[in-house]
Amino acid sequence: xxxxxxxxxxxxxxxxxxxxxxxxxxxxxxxxxxxxxxxxxxxxxxxxxxxxxxxxxxxxxxxxxxxxxxxxxxxxxxxxxxxxxxxxxxxxxxxxxxxxxxxxxxxxxxxxxxxxxxxxxxxxxxx
Numbered sequence: 001x002x003x004x005x006x007x008x009x010x011x012x013x014x015x016x017x018x019x020x021x022x023x024x025x026x027x028x029x030x031x032x033x034x035x036x037x038x039x040x041x042x043x044x045x046x047x048x049x050x051x052x053x054x055x056x057x058x059x060x061x062x063x064x065x066x067x068x069x070x071x072x073x074x075x076x077x078x079x080x081x082x083x084x085x086x087x088x089x090x091x092x093x094x095x096x097x098x099x100x101x102x103x104x105x106x107x108x109x110x111x112x113x114x115x116x117x118x119x120x121x122x123x124x125x126x127x
Contacts, residue, residue, distance in 0.1 A: 013046070015091075017050070021090060027108075049063075051075050
């Protein structure tokens with residue numbers, strides 16, 4: 001079990017994905033690049049698999065073969081997707097260290113340059 005409350009004072013990216021989503025698969029390596037740089041500063045990524053809309057074996061196999069080091073979480077009952085009112089894949093939610101949502105990116109708009117700029121802003125305390 002993961003809880004955002006346990007990551008208070010850290011920026012967190014919640015990335016909703018599915019193994020059949022080509023945009024998700026194009027985005028995830030860029031997330032790894034940013035994670036490698038900013039994880040030592042407390043940045044965390046939760047790759048939340050939409051398990052109710054995916055094949056669990058396919059999701060596990062894809063994630064494992066890509067050697068991602070950020071955690072893959074399963075939303076096996078769809079509760080997290082429902083709570084965040086997810087409408088499309090991928091959806092990324094950047095949460096500031098104070099627990100406030102900084103940004104939501106739906107679809108192909110998230111890349112390493114954009115995420116890096118947002119993290120620099122969040123980590124420096126800029127609004």
